[in-house]
Amino acid sequence: MTRAVFIIAIMLPKFVSGSSTQTGTALDAAGVYHKASDYAGSKPPWIQDIRSSLAPDYPVDDRVLRHEGVGLYHLKLDLTTGRVTTVTIITSTGFKGLDVSAVRALRQWRWKAGRWQEIDMPVRFVMSANTRQQDRGELFPHLPLPSGGGLREHP
Secondary structure (H helix, E strand, O other), rough: OOOOOEEEOOHHHHOOOEEEEEHEEEEOOOOOEHHHHHOOOOOOHHOOOOOEEEEOOOOOHHHHOOOOOOEEEEEOOOOOOOOOEEEEEEEEEOOHHHHHHHHHHHOEEEEEEOOOOEEEEEEEEEEOOHHHHHHHEOOOOOOOHHHHHEEEEOO
8 A cells, every 4th residue: 555645845936946937036124126046056045034934734635636836925024023914825826725824824934023024935835755855844955844833943
């Protein structure tokens, strides 16, 4: 009997699909736009400024139906606290359950205060039978997936 293991991955903007609509961007406190592609070979500064993040749940119905997808979400931040105030779907994953899960999780993310006004963040939902990926987890390729689905504090 084959047993599938399901994982989700939120990828760094520069690693998501090569399409220009799927690259991350951010607006800093001074009103300057930054593109992930401008930081080839390193983490974009808004990724470095994440203070806490939450991996989205992979809804059971979507897992059963083997739904996968990449969505792009626009986050508006409170400049004084670094908290996400609104999340808007720019590009849907194609599945309502995945989009709802991504929006719920992204609303709980936090950045360094005073640094970022807006961020476009891609989220990719992937199903895999590779248990090594499941054990390692992938919130970002360089950060461990939070255990138990809770907020992860970043140094």
